[in-house]
Amino acid sequence: MSNIIKMSNIYQKLAKNYEGELMATLKKFIAIKSFYDEKTVSKENPFGEGVTKGLNFIAELARKDGFKATNYDNKVVEITAGDYEKNVTLLAHTDVVPAGGSGWEYDPFTLTEVNGVLRGRGVSDDKGPLLSSYYALKLLKDNDLLGKYQVRLLVGGNEESGSACMHHYFQTLKMKQPTYGFSPDADFPLIYAEKGIINYEVEADFDLPKIHSFNGGVAFNSVIDKFVVNMDNDPKFIDFLKQNKVEFTHEVNDDLMDITFVGKTAHGSTPELGINAAIVALTQLNEFYKINELKKIVDLYTDPYGRGINAYNESKDMGKNSMNLGIAEYKDKHLKLVVNFRHVNGVDKDAVIKNIEEANKPFSIKVTLVNPLLFYPLESTLVSTLLKVYQEETGDIESKPLAIGGGTYAKDADNVVAFGLTFPGHEPDMHGPKENMFKEHLFKGIHIYAHAIAELGKKIEEESN
Secondary structure (H helix, E strand, C coil), X not given: CHHHHHHHHHHHHHHHHHHHHHHHHHHHHHCCCCECCHHHCCCCCCCCHHHHHHHHHHHHHHHHCCCEEEEECCCEEEEEECXXXXXXXXXXXXXXXXXXXXXXXXXXCCCEEECCEEECCCCCCCHHHHHHHHHHHHHHHHCCCCCCCEEEEEEECCHHHCCHHHHHHHHHCCCCCCCEEEEXXXXXXXXXXXXXXXXXXXXXXXXXXXXXXXXXXXXXXXXXXXXXXXXXXXXXXHHHHHHCCCCXXXXXXXXXXXXXXXXXXXXXXXXXXXXXXXXXXXXXXXXXXXXXXXXXXXXXXXXXXXXXXXXXXXXXXXXXXXXXEEEEEEECCEEEEEEEEEEXXXXXXXXXXXXXXXXXXXXXXXXXXXXXXXXXXXXXXHHHHHHHHHHHHHCXXXXXXXXXXXXCHHHHCCCEEECCEECCCCCCCCCCCCCEEEHHHHHHHHHHHHHHHHHHHHHHHHHHC
């Protein structure tokens, strides 16, 4: 035990040498608006110019620091140390969700520190944790603490919009799978189970009386916090909203008015923590005007656990299914909804999809993503090794491994689980306007991840002898 404590102290001591570099790099990194941008998507920029800029930034940083860095088609950057077949692989991402919506106290693309708390889009999801893991790898390389195994840091550009990046790396390019690995994109102590994910789109054509268009939402995995309805000017409906104490603003333009309904954003894996502005708006419109198509949408998508789409289920390990209406649009008499559904273990995904299709009729359904459930036994080498590292580095032996609704890169590769960087009790407000990270936690991440890489590497060496 004394030797373990000694090594842990070494990682902690060495990590202090990289804190200044991390902060300087993070400041530049946060300033890059690396969210998916359909307007700038091209063959050269498959996820938009901002994501390409973010990928190039991290590749250039790695080359400057003496790593081999390869950019695969502006989808994934691979940073490597060592030339061995067996490997420890880290998966992180440079893309972020857009900073749309209300509630920002600070410029989302300027790193701001207030009383030791860092603010900015991507500071917790996932640019901050990415850099903690990057400087952990740099620590090991600079101090000759790597063994006979390769370490790969894979930086993707499409985690927030379906993980096409890692599909390209592992499935299209057929790159080798991790021997062991982790993704610094969730919670400590670690995530041993993740819900399965089914994304789908709903489409229908119909003519809504009085309503000309509506739209809201920035991503399938964020609760809609702002929803705009363009409709005939109707003072009685405005009075109705005021009587119901609905939060909204409106502007009148001759015979038309735009009403902006205000909700509360949350991560799509926990929609019950938010207030979906689209559901608020459509509920009020239906109650006042009695429109069948709106009632259908409200009945289907109000319950965040999937009861409305006949897809409710729960398990002992993973809790309840969840359902998030992430994007809702109506224009030129055409409806489009983008829905994110997550299911627990014990659920037959094919049966669930059939139930969803039946429930939505006569609306049509197109499934766009099926991401399988992830489940690693607590006694497995990967889980037990990472848990031990976390406990040794933090002294926290009370916190238990987690099963979550959020989907991470761990599902996109073999032998990988999500490992930090959110500490127990902290609310990072990922995808929200108060996204934050304690500076101290980013610094702790350096030595925790350095230790984790080294310990997984030792397991590889032991298994190879």
